Amino acid sequence: MPPRKPSSRAAAVVDLPAILDIKAAAPLHQSILAARGKALTLDASQVQRLGGQCLQILLATVFAWREDGKTLAIGAPSRAFEEGLALLGFTVDSLMAKEAAR
Numbered sequence: 001m002p003p004r005k006p007s008s009r010a011a012a013v014v015d016l017p018a019i020l021d022i023k024a025a026a027p028l029h030q031s032i033l034a035a036r037g038k039a040l041t042l043d044a045s046q047v048q049r050l051g052g053q054c055l056q057i058l059l060a061t062v063f064a065w066r067e068d069g070k071t072l073a074i075g076a077p078s079r080a081f082e083e084g085l086a087l088l089g090f091t092v093d094s095l096m097a098k099e100a101a102r
Contacts, residue, residue, distance in 0.1 A: 011039035011071060016081075018046050020054035028054055032061050040065060045076035050084025062096060072096070 012035040017024050032040070042058070065072035074092050085091055 011041045011073070013041045013043055013075070015043045016047050018048045020047060020049060020084075021051040022053050024051075025053040025057060029057050032057065036064070037068065037070065039071040041073045041075045043075045044081040045078055047078045047081035047084070050081055050088070052088060055085070055088050055090070058095060 014028075014031045014035060016028070020028065032042075040061075042061070062072060074096065077092050082092060085095060
């Protein structure tokens with residue numbers, strides 16, 4: 001799941017897999033790393049399940065992109081993605097706003 005580039009000026013896009021569990025964590029991490037240094041949209045439209053390990057990767061992504069001064073967005077979050085976040089104590093807005101204790 002390498003990042004796709006809609007155009008040379010647009011943000012890189014990483015399509016999040018349907019199942020974001022421990023098995024998806026390493027490939028997700030690699031896909032996101034491949035987009036480092038660019039504006040990034042995480043397309044969450046196909047997500048059916050979100051686990052804690054992948055949430056940690058998403059949180060680390062928020063911090064890394066903020067540190068790099070790059071734009072990061074969650075695109076078209078599925079209802080299941082939003083429900084998974086809620087079960088773990090987050091919303092899309094709170095995930096993106098995380099400036100948690102560093």
